[in-house]
Amino acid sequence: MSDLREDIARLVHSLHRVSREAGPMAVMEVCGTHTVSLFRSGVKAFLPESFRLVSGPGCPVCVTAQGYVDAAIELALKPGLTVATYGDMVRVPGRKGSLEDLRAKGASVLVCYSIRDAIRHAQANPGQQVVFLAVGFETTAPATAAAVLEAERLGVGNFSVLSGHKLVMPAVEALLSAGDVPLDGFLLPGHVSVIVGSRAFVPVAERFAKPAVVTGFEPEQMLRGLLRLAELVAQRRPAIENVYGVAVAEEGNPVAMAFIERVFEPVDAEWRALGVIPASGLGFRERFAAFDAARRFALTFGADYDPPGCLCGNVIQGKAMPGDCPHFARGCTPRRPIGPCMVSSEGTCAAWFKYGRNFRHLPPPVLAAG
Amino acid sequence: MCLGIPGEILRISGDGVSRTAHVDFQGSQVEVSLSLVPEAAAGDWVLVHAGYALTLLDAAEAAETWRWLDKAEMAREVGSAVPPRAGEERP
Amino acid sequence: MTPAKAASRAGSRNDDEVQVVLAHGGGGEMTKRLVEGHILSRFANPLLSPLTDAAVFPEMRGQVCFSTDSFVVQPLEFPGGDIGRLAVCGTVNDVAVMGADVMGLSLALVLEEGLLFSTLDRILDSVAAAAREAGVPIVTGDTKVVERRHGDGLTITTAGVGRRVDGVELGPWRIRPGDRIIVSGGLAEHGLAVMSAREGLGFDTSIRSDAAPLNGLVRAVLEAGPGLRFLRDPTRGGLAGLLVDLSEETGLCVELEEEALPLTPAVRAASEMLGLDPLSIANEGKLVLVASPDAAPRVLELCHQHPLGRRAALVGTFTEASPPLVELVTRAGGRRIVLRPYGEDLPRIC
Numbered sequence: 001m002s003d004l005r006e007d008i009a010r011l012v013h014s015l016h017r018v019s020r021e022a023g024p025m026a027v028m029e030v031c032g033t034h035t036v037s038l039f040r041s042g043v044k045a046f047l048p049e050s051f052r053l054v055s056g057p058g059c060p061v062c063v064t065a066q067g068y069v070d071a072a073i074e075l076a077l078k079p080g081l082t083v084a085t086y087g088d089m090v091r092v093p094g095r096k097g098s099l100e101d102l103r104a105k106g107a108s109v110l111v112c113y114s115i116r117d118a119i120r121h122a123q124a125n126p127g128q129q130v131v132f133l134a135v136g137f138e139t140t141a142p143a144t145a146a147a148v149l150e151a152e153r154l155g156v157g158n159f160s161v162l163s164g165h166k167l168v169m170p171a172v173e174a175l176l177s178a179g180d181v182p183l184d185g186f187l188l189p190g191h192v193s194v195i196v197g198s199r200a201f202v203p204v205a206e207r208f209a210k211p212a213v214v215t216g217f218e219p220e221q222m223l224r225g226l227l228r229l230a231e232l233v234a235q236r237r238p239a240i241e242n243v244y245g246v247a248v249a250e251e252g253n254p255v256a257m258a259f260i261e262r263v264f265e266p267v268d269a270e271w272r273a274l275g276v277i278p279a280s281g282l283g284f285r286e287r288f289a290a291f292d293a294a295r296r297f298a299l300t301f302g303a304d305y306d307p308p309g310c311l312c313g314n315v316i317q318g319k320a321m322p323g324d325c326p327h328f329a330r331g332c333t334p335r336r337p338i339g340p341c342m343v344s345s346e347g348t349c350a351a352w353f354k355y356g357r358n359f360r361h362l363p364p365p366v367l368a369a370g
Numbered sequence: 371m372c373l374g375i376p377g378e379i380l381r382i383s384g385d386g387v388s389r390t391a392h393v394d395f396q397g398s399q400v401e402v403s404l405s406l407v408p409e410a411a412a413g414d415w416v417l418v419h420a421g422y423a424l425t426l427l428d429a430a431e432a433a434e435t436w437r438w439l440d441k442a443e444m445a446r447e448v449g450s451a452v453p454p455r456a457g458e459e460r461p
Numbered sequence: 462m463t464p465a466k467a468a469s470r471a472g473s474r475n476d477d478e479v480q481v482v483l484a485h486g487g488g489g490e491m492t493k494r495l496v497e498g499h500i501l502s503r504f505a506n507p508l509l510s511p512l513t514d515a516a517v518f519p520e521m522r523g524q525v526c527f528s529t530d531s532f533v534v535q536p537l538e539f540p541g542g543d544i545g546r547l548a549v550c551g552t553v554n555d556v557a558v559m560g561a562d563v564m565g566l567s568l569a570l571v572l573e574e575g576l577l578f579s580t581l582d583r584i585l586d587s588v589a590a591a592a593r594e595a596g597v598p599i600v601t602g603d604t605k606v607v608e609r610r611h612g613d614g615l616t617i618t619t620a621g622v623g624r625r626v627d628g629v630e631l632g633p634w635r636i637r638p639g640d641r642i643i644v645s646g647g648l649a650e651h652g653l654a655v656m657s658a659r660e661g662l663g664f665d666t667s668i669r670s671d672a673a674p675l676n677g678l679v680r681a682v683l684e685a686g687p688g689l690r691f692l693r694d695p696t697r698g699g700l701a702g703l704l705v706d707l708s709e710e711t712g713l714c715v716e717l718e719e720e721a722l723p724l725t726p727a728v729r730a731a732s733e734m735l736g737l738d739p740l741s742i743a744n745e746g747k748l749v750l751v752a753s754p755d756a757a758p759r760v761l762e763l764c765h766q767h768p769l770g771r772r773a774a775l776v777g778t779f780t781e782a783s784p785p786l787v788e789l790v791t792r793a794g795g796r797r798i799v800l801r802p803y804g805e806d807l808p809r810i811c
Contacts, residue, residue: 002720004437005794033373042795086420087736113664113735114421116403136420139374143422146405150387191374194417194424218435219793246431247374247417253425256406334803345736355797358786365794373736395734397667397727398657418734438733438792440726 001368004220009365011223012046015230016364022234024050026182027226028318030172031189032059032346033217039355041219045362051230054181054318055351057171057274058189060135060164061088061344062316065270067301068135068164069094073102075131075162075297082108082125084118085133091343093307098343115147115161122151122159131293135164139191141282142256145263148284148291160293163282166269168192169204170280176208181318184233186212187225190244195260197252198242209238216244263288270304272340273313312339315348322352329353374419376432376439377402379412393418396440481576486606496604499581500570503589508565508600516600518564521624528555529620537584537614539658541650541669542745545587548617550672550745551696553595557676558692558748560631560683561623565600566592569618574609581615595674597621626683633710635690641757642715642777645678645748645770647671647723648700652742653731664734668727673746678769682748685763688756693749698802701740701787703749704777705801708785715787717777717799740789741802751779 001009019025029035035055038044047053057063073094076083083099090100090111103109108128112118115132122130134144144161151159168189175181188201193214205212211232215225224243232239242248260282269281284292293299306313309327314320322328327338334350337343342350377393382404384390393402393416400421404410407423415432416423433441476482477491485495501509508516532548549566556563568588572581592599654670675694682689695703700722704715724739732739746769752760757775764770787799 001794002792004792008793008795039797040791041793042789042791042797043793045795045797113400114403116401116421139419139424142406142424143403143420146387146403146422150403150405153387191417191419191424194374216435218437219791219795220437221435244435246427246435247425249425253406255408256424259406354800358784358798360796362796373733375730375733377730395727396730397725398664398731398734399666400664400734438726438729 005365006368007220008043008046008223009367011220011227012364013367015051015223015227016048018227018230018234019048019051022230024052025184025230025233026052026054027185027187027229028054028056028183029187030056030058030168031187031192032062032344032348032351034187034189034215034222035348036346036351037217038222039351041222043219043223044355045360046364047226047361049361051226054183055315055348056318057175057271057316058137058168059316059341059344059346059348060137060166061092062312062340062347063166063171063271063274064092064135064164064340065272065301065304066094067270067304068162070096071294071299071301072099072133072162073097074299075293076102076107076109078129080127081129081131082110082121083131083133084110084112084121086135087111088344089133089135091337092340093337093343115143116150119147119151119154119156119159122156123154126158128158130159131297132159132161133164134161137166137168137189137192138195138260139189141165141264142195142253142259145259148263148288149259151291160291160296161284162293162299163264163284165264165282166271167266167280167282169200170277171271171274173204174274174277175317176204178317183210185210185229187229188212188214190214190216190221190248193242193244193248193252195253195256197250198240198248199250200252201240205238205240211238212240214240214242214244214248216247270301272304273306273316307338310339312341312349315341322349322356325349329357374417374424376415376427376436377418379410379414379416382410382412391423393423479578481572481574481578481581481606483574483606483608485572486604492604499578499585500602500604503585504592504599506598506600508598516565518622521564523627524625526556526559526561526623526625527620528552529618530555531616531618533613533616534655535613536655536658537580539670540654540666542654542672543584543587544615544617545584546591546672547745548619549588549591549595549597550674552619552621553597553674553676554694556621556623557679558631558694559623559625560629560679560692561625562680563595563597563621563623563676565598565622567620568599568602570602570604571616572604572606573612573614574606575612576614584615591674595676597674597676629683630687631689631691633691633707636707636711636713636751636779637690637753638713638779638781639754640690640751640779641754641775642704642717642779643750643752643757643761643764643773643775644700644723645750645764646772647725647728648744648747649724649728649732649739649742651745652699653728656735657731664731666727666731668731671744671746673769675746675748675769678748678764678767681767681770682750682760682763685752685756685760688753689750689760690753691751695744695747695749697743699739699741699743700749701738701799702801704787705799708787711779712785714780714782714785715777716780717787717789719789719791721774721776723772723774738802740799
């Protein structure tokens, strides 16, 4: 057995033991990447059946309200304008189709690995307006902030950003306050924590008296995090712990936080299905109005809507499982998605479509002697 | 939320918000912004997300956490910082 | 001449000497100059040289295999290859995996007005080199010129004719539970190499497209005899696409071992960085071979003895389990389902 398999096997056995002692528990995976990584790594199959994982609002594409999507589509329809975006957003359907559909009809849509690629494109095409769709949580927001400052320094006047950035904690607090989903603890997003620090979650844990563990995305990391969480739940200790110490410090990355502070301010933001959550989004400060695409193009965001019958709203809140939705795997598939939970690769419905059907639990792997 | 992977800084250019590094990911090189980690230096390992380094990483800890990193490759570059696992040979 | 030099020289030479113009497709003097000067000069061979309307093959007995493909890859040139190499290897491989000797290829070019001759010449050199490597002549062809459209430059269609080796029977219907799955070498290299050259994603990489003609390797593994059940090359859709197809075609389950997959650290890292699954990424110089448990060691040995099969590895097994799915035993020792990839893989933040 490889080193990794041995380490995994040991952790799985410990998790089963703690789980037996503690009884059934429900834990929220705040981050969509954890949902998918647990499946992809094969580790999910080893979790005890009594250990339930509930998906949270941690998929930026899934929680982006339709108003933002439709505004992006309107921009793509403008001649002389290129919409630059991370790959995640390209297939989200709006009223007039998705960016991918529009690109097929001749709209200028550039898929980027980094926002800096969009700045370079703007520099190379001075006659074109380039608008970058900035979605993502605190992991990605510092990059947007730094990019705007870089564009300012370089004098790239034909570049602007449509901010769809959101903050994780206000959404988690809103969900907890609603009290609809009984939870015993939280698996905290590893890379958001790199920026905001593990201590950012302390107020929420204290207020709701639940334990939470910051963990990374490698299989051993996730199992360590789940084990620690199970132990804290069993001990009824509402502590915040961090097993991703290689990347996450208690205070996070203050330089990155300062960038966010400098360029953005907290604004009320509309979340799909969760409605408007106060101070949960990031909007450009007045000082950077020149780079705000919403101001530059006088955009207004229409009301949020879910396609008829779509349960994405409930799925995001952890109130429904993908299988509960009448469209799941019938009218709604990754190839022809109806709602964002299916179109986003880290959406809960997409994860369940790819890995959750025909999913089976495995017994804990046999341990090597010793 | 977040795809972030470890890479090694090869060389640095620019300053301030335009400070960038060529970061190596086991043989692929991407130009990465260092604006969020001003203390980063050539030879350092960083966690990279969407073209930005988010934090410094200790090379040995990184090898422990991201098991798919080529440890022989890392040991060659980092020197003695990455201890081989029991039974593993040094290159 | 580098493209830059060609462009700067453009001012002192006629446009039609530097780039393709519509008149080159007119069928007259300029077409003759294009075809003779750029194309025929590279491909002389006994089947082509008569320049009759169609190539005439000597009498062939046995089963004839025939395949065609069109190539529209963007960008035209990428680390390790270009559209020309791809066009030859793609069709040679489609014919070869039937267990056939490839006898000849057709080469149809649709050139876009504005395509630089320096680019065309590089690509035609690639075609010629790939054809030589494969030992397969270009026996007939066609050239058209179209108005400038998206600035794609050119598209290529190749068709290939082959003669199936006597006694060879390869196909999904031959696969039985217990049969072993072998891949001939490193996965995901072509797709990542092409991606690295695309705008918006640009990264330098040691990863090179693996585009290669596999007819030699196929000939070598046919020595294994009837224990070799099936051959196919995992192009678009990657290994995942091919195995899901096979699982459906045979009604059998596939159990795949992640630790056994030949993935270089560079491929692993680039895939992680872009958020892509190496199983879903295209290969253009790899074989998937299915062999009986008895024949598998010999097939593996035959691969290893061939330059294109040095990193061949046993990666999975067909089983009788129900329902028919492709299941991956992960590096962590767990399991997950493998599905056909949906649509284009795009780099993501999440």
